[in-house]
Amino acid sequence: MSRISSVQAYLVERPRLVIGLLILALTAALMTYAQTLAFAWDEGFHLLSAQLILNGKRPYLDYFFPQTPLNAYWNAMWMYVFGDTWRTAHAVSAVMVALSVLLTANFLLRRFPVLKWRLPSAISALFLVGLNIAVFECGTLGQAYAFCLFSIVAAFCLATSAVGSGNLLLPAGAGFMACAAANASLLTAPVGPVLLVWMIAYNRQGNRWLKAFVYAGSALIPSLPFMWLFAHGPSETLFNVFNYHFFYREKAWDGALPHDIDVMFAWLDCLQALLLAVLGFVGLRFIYKRSSWERAQRAEFYLCAWISIAEIIHISTAHPNFPWYYLLTAPFLAILSCAGLYAVSLKLDMPARPFWPVTLICALVVLDLGRNILENRDDMQWADQEKLAAKISEVTPLDKTLLGNEFAYFITRHSPYPGSEHADSHKMTLPAEQAQRLHILSHADVDQLIKAGTFDTLETDEDDKKIDELGLKQLYKNSAQIDDTWIFWDRVKSEASPQP
Numbered sequence: 057m058s059r060i061s062s063v064q065a066y067l068v069e070r071p072r073l074v075i076g077l078l079i080l081a082l083t084a085a086l087m088t089y090a091q092t093l094a095f096a097w098d099e100g101f102h103l104l105s106a107q108l109i110l111n112g113k114r115p116y117l118d119y120f121f122p123q124t125p126l127n128a129y130w131n132a133m134w135m136y137v138f139g140d141t142w143r144t145a146h147a148v149s150a151v152m153v154a155l156s157v158l159l160t161a162n163f164l165l166r167r168f169p170v171l172k173w174r175l176p177s178a179i180s181a182l183f184l185v186g187l188n189i190a191v192f193e194c195g196t197l198g199q200a201y202a203f204c205l206f207s208i209v210a211a212f213c214l215a216t217s218a219v220g221s222g223n224l225l226l227p228a229g230a231g232f233m234a235c236a237a238a239n240a241s242l243l244t245a246p247v248g249p250v251l252l253v254w255m256i257a258y259n260r261q262g263n264r265w266l267k268a269f270v271y272a273g274s275a276l277i278p279s280l281p282f283m284w285l286f287a288h289g290p291s292e293t294l295f296n297v298f299n300y301h302f303f304y305r306e307k308a309w310d311g312a313l314p315h316d317i318d319v320m321f322a323w324l325d326c327l328q329a330l331l332l333a334v335l336g337f338v339g340l341r342f343i344y345k346r347s348s349w350e351r352a353q354r355a356e357f358y359l360c361a362w363i364s365i366a367e368i369i370h371i372s373t374a375h376p377n378f379p380w381y382y383l384l385t386a387p388f389l390a391i392l393s394c395a396g397l398y399a400v401s402l403k404l405d406m407p408a409r410p411f412w413p414v415t416l417i418c419a420l421v422v423l424d425l426g427r428n429i430l431e432n433r434d435d436m437q438w439a440d441q442e443k444l445a446a447k448i449s450e451v452t453p454l455d456k457t458l459l460g461n462e463f464a465y466f467i468t469r470h471s472p473y474p475g476s477e478h479a480d481s482h483k484m485t486l487p488a489e490q491a492q493r494l495h496i497l498s499h500a501d502v503d504q505l506i507k508a509g510t511f512d513t514l515e516t517d518e519d520d521k522k523i524d525e526l527g528l529k530q531l532y533k534n535s536a537q538i539d540d541t542w543i544f545w546d547r548v549k550s551e552a553s554p555q556p
Contacts, residue, residue, distance in 0.1 A: 193432075
């Protein structure tokens with residue numbers, strides 16, 4: 057027993073060692089999940105976009121891509137170094153998530169107002185963010201979540217340091233990182249303005265307006281790819297990034313509004329979300345009404361609240377919306393939750409024994425994540441897509457024309473048929489000139505091309521009725537069904553087929 061106590065004492069006296077060891081363990085867990093179970097249907101077009109960039113294509117100008125571009129270029133850069141596979145993107149994302157958790161924990165380790173609670177708070181935040189279900193499952197994908205998490209947490213840390221320092225590199229870094237996040241996903245758009253207003257309001261050293269100018273100026277740097285694309289194709293860029301989301305994203309989804317309402321209340325069925333919401337509210341109330349913390353200390357926690365509120369409101373306007381979008385609030389709600397956990401310990405007369413409530417919270421988080429992974433372990437995985445792609449590659453040389461989903465193009469490295477780079481684009485029906493300029497094919501256009509025998513190989517998950525309607529079994533000599541997906545190849549020759 058004395059040996060255990062001595063080990064505990066040794067670790068408590070070395071908080072950075074404790075956090076470092078926990079971050080290493082978290083990184084290993086994230087990397088393992090990223091390389092085995094991590095998968096999402098929307099991930100395909102993100103990775104395909106990175107691959108197309110490697111092949112000299114430009115988002116918006118050469119293919120439809122309804123996202124801000126920075127994450128695609130980020131993935132392309134790492135794929136150029138380590139190979140254009142999903143494993144590369146997943147590995148980078150896992151590291152970025154771990155780094156964002158490290159920044160969050162380190163903030164509490166340095167800035168939590170109660171010295172004895174700094175290490176317990178940092179550990180709590182590490183579990184609340186790093187093992188958050190949405191962060192763990194979606195942050196390890198090739199989508200922009202990991203990049204955005206790291207960027208907004210880094211911007212927050214730099215901004216909170218900038219208000220008490222005359223070093224202009226701090227506001228410059230904050231502006232750069234906040235704008236980098238927005239250029240990877242517009243879901244993070246409110247973070248930059250909130251940080252700027254907060255820095256102006258709470259500045260304690262140096263010229264606040266000079267800092268604001270530097271902040272805004274540095275924000276232009278990560279916007280350069282977007283500005284370059286806009287300069288070469290303003291209408292195409294605006295349609296992809298803005299018009300599509302305002303006017304077309306919910307097309308062919310009759311239940312989008314009820315779905316959004318369900319998402320808004322989904323947190324009530326999630327233990328981890330309830331912990332963040334309840335403890336975050338308790339923490340904010342404690343800081344405002346009962347704490348004797350200094351104004352500068354309270355201001356940093358208020359900033360977490362403002363970022364969380366702004367993000368929740370902004371994300372809730374997405375139509376359709378999804379629960380995992382809100383993972384971008386996890387670091388800031390976790391910081392507030394640590395204050396809430398401290399307030400609860402005061403109520404229970406346990407402020408001198410912080411590791412008891414912390415252990416309970418961490419255990420609940422681990423159990424909830426484990427339950428969720430077990431429940432979803434049989435869902436679609438990259439291995440399933442690779443099995444389909446292997447069959448496609450077997451029957452389709454690279455010089456043949458393929459119509460498939462984004463995963464098929466990405467894994468087999470077949471060039472997508474022009475206009476088929478993004479499956480959701482087919483739901484739009486636009487005037488012919490505009491559709492051609494935006495590289496969009498409607499479902500009717502695709503059906504017409506199929507019936508005309510344009511594609512040497514076709515991969516589809518359409519039902520039997522649609523397959524019969526298109527006459528696929530008559531158009532192709534060979535077919536194979538893998539799970540719920542059909543592959544047709546060796547088409548019956550026709551006199552003429554439309555050219556790409």
